[in-house]
Amino acid sequence: MADADAPVELLVCTTCRAGAPTDQEGPRPGTRLFEALQATDLPANVTLRGVECFSNCDHGCSITLRGGDERWTYVYGNFTGAEDAELVADGVTKYAATADGLVPWRDRSIHFRKNCIARIPPLEIPE
Amino acid sequence: MADADAPVELLVCTTCRAGAPTDQEGPRPGTRLFEALQATDLPANVTLRGVECFSNCDHGCSITLRGGDERWTYVYGNFTGAEDAELVADGVTKYAATADGLVPWRDRSIHFRKNCIARIPPLEIPE
Numbered sequence A, B: 001m002a003d004a005d006a007p008v009e010l011l012v013c014t015t016c017r018a019g020a021p022t023d024q025e026g027p028r029p030g031t032r033l034f035e036a037l038q039a040t041d042l043p044a045n046v047t048l049r050g051v052e053c054f055s056n057c058d059h060g061c062s063i064t065l066r067g068g069d070e071r072w073t074y075v076y077g078n079f080t081g082a083e084d085a086e087l088v089a090d091g092v093t094k095y096a097a098t099a100d101g102l103v104p105w106r107d108r109s110i111h112f113r114k115n116c117i118a119r120i121p122p123l124e125i126p127e
Helices: A029-038 A082-096 A110-114 B029-038 B082-096 B110-114
Strands: A008-013 A046-051 A063-066 A073-076 A116-120 B008-013 B046-051 B063-066 B073-076 B116-120
Touching: A008 A029, A008 A082, A029 A046, A029 A082, A046 A082, A063 A082, A063 B116, A073 B116, A082 A110, A110 A116, A116 B063, A116 B073, A116 B116, B008 B029, B008 B082, B029 B046, B029 B082, B046 B082, B063 B082, B082 B110, B110 B116
Parallel strands: A008 A046, B008 B046
Antiparallel strands: A008 A063, A063 A073, A073 A116, B008 B063, B063 B073, B073 B116
């Protein structure tokens, strides 16, 4: 049965440039967001992982939220870097508290409402 | 181990409008694409399913390809309707022939090269 304690993965694209020039030195915005999230308090059932490229480069920085066979998977974009760590933490905290991945619209932050890139149904597709 | 015969799902958004007006009568472009695919020859390891809304409405019609714990999941967009059934069938046939979901760039159709909305790593994320 559905269980809001089921493990959740927060995947962060570490190669996202967020529109930064290709010759800019130092860590990319996606890597900075990932590092900032490593220093952020996340729910116990959330695992943070860095991934190279979600093929959403025109709308990076990007993250993906997924968790088990019963939750919808979500891709969110247009984060700008480390300064969005708290915004991402808020979103994944709400997602991880659900059994199906569906956070009520009224509970989503403005950024999450406006920057959903795509969602993918759970393996057990609801009727 | 990886197995190109592992089952693949071709998910088609049946609510996509592909830019059609909201007051247009009859089945939506996404539904027409889904119905055309039902009449199309697909590999034996592919299951076609209709899904309502991938939250990719600005770039529909949309499809998702996924298949097991070892393949990348892909969302493709900007299909126009039933007339793209053969194009989608070609893409899913190539995807279903892979063990990891990664179709070489040179083998992808122009549409698939240009209209990847997002990709999500397999559960077993490659290093």
